[in-house]
Amino acid sequence: MNKIPDQICNSINMGLVLLDNEFKVQYWNQWMELHSGISAENITGSVLFEYFPNLNDRKFLRNCKSIFAFGNYSFLSQKLHHYVFPFRPVSSFGYQFEYMQQSCSIFPIRNGNEKIKYICIAVRDVTEIVAYEYKLLDATRRDYLTGVYNRKYLEDRLRDEFERHKRYGTPLCLIIFDVDNFKNINDTCGHLYGDFVLREVVARVESGLRNTDILARYGGEEFCCILPETDLKSALEVAERFREGIASEECKFQGHFKKITVSLGVARLDETILNTDMLFKKADDALYRAKREGKNRVVSAG
Amino acid sequence: MTSSAGNVLSELQIDAFKEIINIAFGDAAASLSEVIELHATLNVPEIKILHSKELREFINKAFGAGEDLHIVEQHYTSKFKGIAYLVFSRNSGKLFISLLEEYRDMPANMSINLLEKETLTEVGNIIIGACISKIAELLLDVVSYLPPRYIDGKYLYEDMPGNFFDGEGYAVILKTIFQFEKADITGFLFLLINMDSIGKIKEAADKFIAKYE
Numbered sequence: 001m002n003k004i005p006d007q008i009c010n011s012i013n014m015g016l017v018l019l020d021n022e023f024k025v026q027y028w029n030q031w032m033e034l035h036s037g038i039s040a041e042n043i044t045g046s047v048l049f050e051y052f053p054n055l056n057d058r059k060f061l062r063n064c065k066s067i068f069a070f071g072n073y074s075f076l077s078q079k080l081h082h083y084v085f086p087f088r089p090v091s092s093f094g095y096q097f098e099y100m101q102q103s104c105s106i107f108p109i110r111n112g113n114e115k116i117k118y119i120c121i122a123v124r125d126v127t128e129i130v131a132y133e134y135k136l137l138d139a140t141r142r143d144y145l146t147g148v149y150n151r152k153y154l155e156d157r158l159r160d161e162f163e164r165h166k167r168y169g170t171p172l173c174l175i176i177f178d179v180d181n182f183k184n185i186n187d188t189c190g191h192l193y194g195d196f197v198l199r200e201v202v203a204r205v206e207s208g209l210r211n212t213d214i215l216a217r218y219g220g221e222e223f224c225c226i227l228p229e230t231d232l233k234s235a236l237e238v239a240e241r242f243r244e245g246i247a248s249e250e251c252k253f254q255g256h257f258k259k260i261t262v263s264l265g266v267a268r269l270d271e272t273i274l275n276t277d278m279l280f281k282k283a284d285d286a287l288y289r290a291k292r293e294g295k296n297r298v299v300s301a302g
Numbered sequence: 303m304t305s306s307a308g309n310v311l312s313e314l315q316i317d318a319f320k321e322i323i324n325i326a327f328g329d330a331a332a333s334l335s336e337v338i339e340l341h342a343t344l345n346v347p348e349i350k351i352l353h354s355k356e357l358r359e360f361i362n363k364a365f366g367a368g369e370d371l372h373i374v375e376q377h378y379t380s381k382f383k384g385i386a387y388l389v390f391s392r393n394s395g396k397l398f399i400s401l402l403e404e405y406r407d408m409p410a411n412m413s414i415n416l417l418e419k420e421t422l423t424e425v426g427n428i429i430i431g432a433c434i435s436k437i438a439e440l441l442l443d444v445v446s447y448l449p450p451r452y453i454d455g456k457y458l459y460e461d462m463p464g465n466f467f468d469g470e471g472y473a474v475i476l477k478t479i480f481q482f483e484k485a486d487i488t489g490f491l492f493l494l495i496n497m498d499s500i501g502k503i504k505e506a507a508d509k510f511i512a513k514y515e
Contacts, residue, residue, distance in 0.1 A: 058339070059424075062337055062338055062339070062425075062428065063424070063428070065336070065337045066337045066338075066428040066431060066432070069333045069336070069337055069432070070330075070333065070337075070428075070431045070432045070435035070436070071431075071435050071438075071444065071445070072427065072428065072430070072431020072432070072434070072435055072445075072447060073427075073431070073446075073447045073449075074424075074427060074428070075423075075424070075427060075449045075450065076424070077420055077423070077424065079416060079420050080416075080417070080420035080421065080424060105449070110444070114444055156413070157413075160413050160414050160415070163414050164414070167405065
C-alpha cells in the first residue's frame with residue numbers, strides 16, 4: 001500500500017481488515033489496533049480465528065465465502081449480529097453494552113485480472129446510535145404513568161412468546177389483574193391518589209419479577225404479566241405473591257390511607273388455545289370469576 | 303412479452319439472452335448450494351421487456367396485495383444496472399430460516415420478526431449477489447451493490463422507488479423461481495434491468511449467437 005492510501009486507511013474512523021482466502025490477515029489498520037489491543041505486526045499473516053475464535057461460525061463464514069464465490073458485498077447488520085469483533089465499548093453510552101455495537105460491510109478486493117484476491121471488512125462503531133435507538137424504542141414501549149410496558153408492547157411480545165411456545169413447546173402463562181373498586185378510590189380520594197395507587201401496585205409487584213417476565217399496563221387499572229417458561233402451578237404462586245404484596249400494607253399518599261387489593265386471573269397456554277386473543281380471554285374470564293367470587297383473590301382458568 | 307419488446311431486442315437476441323441467464327443461474331445455484339450449505343435450484347427464468355410505465359402494474363400483478371410477503375430489495379450497478387427483488391411468502395420465509403437453523407441460535411431477547419427480517423435480508427443479499435454476479439461474469443463485468451433493504455409486503459406500494467419507473471425507458475424483467483432441498487420453499491427473484499443497459503445485453507446476446515453461427 002503506498003503512502004497516501006495508507007494514511008487514509010489509518011486515519012479513518014473505521015476498522016479496516018484485509019483477509020486472504022485462507023482467512024489470514026493481510027492488513028489491520030490503526031483503528032483495529034486501538035480497539036483490539038493487537039498490533040498489526042502481530043496479527044498480520046495469522047489466521048483471523050486464532051485471535052477471534054467467535055468469527056469461525058457459519059454466519060460469518062457464509063458471508064465471506066459468498067464474496068470469494070460471487071464478488072458480492074455483505075452487510076452484517078448490528079440488529080442481527082450486534083458485533084463482529086468483541087471490542088470494549090468506548091462511547092459514553094457504552095455502559096449499556098458488553099461489547100461495542102458494530103455494523104460491518106465486507107467487499108471484494110480484486111487484482112489486475114479482476115480475480116478476487118482479498119476480502120475487506122469495514123467495521124463501524126454504532127454503539128451511540130444503537131443506544132439512542134434503544135431509548136426511543138423504550139419510550140414507545142412504556143406506559144408513561146407507571147413506567148411498565150404498554151399494551152402495544154405486551155401484545156407484540158405475547159405474539160412472539162406464543163410463536164416460541166408453538167415452536168419449542170415451552171410452557172407459558174398469563175396473569176391478568178385489576179385493582180378492586182378503583183372507580184370508588186378515584187371518586188373518594190381523587191385522581192392523584194388513584195395515580196399513586198397504580199404506581200404503588202406496580203412497585204409492589206415488580207420487585208418479585210424475573211428479567212424474562214413482562215409486566216404491562218393493559219389499560220385503566222388493569223395489568224397483565226406474561227410469564228415465559230412457567231407452568232401453571234408456579235404462575236399461581238406468582239399471582240398469589242402479587243396479591244399478598246399489594247394487600248399487605250396500606251397505600252399512604254397526601255393524607256389518604258387505604259388498603260388496596262387486586263383480583264387476578266391466571267391462564268396457561270395449551271393446545272386448545274389457537275391464538276393470543278383466546279389466551280387473553282381465558283385469563284380475563286378467570287379474573288371476572290375472581291371479581292364475582294368476592295375480589296382480592298387468585299382464580300385459575302385451569 | 304409485450305409488443306414493444308420486439309423493437310428493443312430481436313427474438314433471437316432474447317432467446318440468446320435467456321440462454322445466458324440460464325447458464326448464469328445454473329452456476330449461481332451450484333455455488334449457492336456450497337455457500338449456504340443447502341441444495342438450491344433455480345428454474346429457467348421468464349424474461350419480459352416492459353415499458354417503464356407498465357412496470358408498476360406488472361409488479362402489482364406479480365406481488366398481489368403484497369400483504370403476506372417478505373421482500374428484499376437491492377440496487378446494483380455495472381455495465382447493466384437495476385434493482386433486484388427477492389420475494390418469499392411468509393411461510394416460505396419461515397421454512398427457509400428453519401432450514402438455515404437460525405431459530406436454533408436465536409437470542410432469547412430477540413423478536414422472531416426481527417430475526418426473520420434480518421436473516422432474510424442477509425441471506426437474500428447472498429442469493430441476489432450469486433445470480434447477478436454470474437450474469438456479470440458472462441458479460442465480463444464487475445458489479446457494485448448498495449446495502450439490501452427489507453420491505454414488508456404490507457408497505458410494498460408505498461416503498462417502491464418512484465424514479466425507476468419514470469421516464470420513457472424500458473426494463474428487462476427476469477423472473478425465476480428457486481427452491482431449496484428438503485422443504486417446499488419457493489421464492490421469486492425479479493431483476494429489473496434498466497434499459498440504459500440494453501446495448502450491453504444486445505452485445506452479449508450477439509456474441510453468444512456468433513459462437514453458434
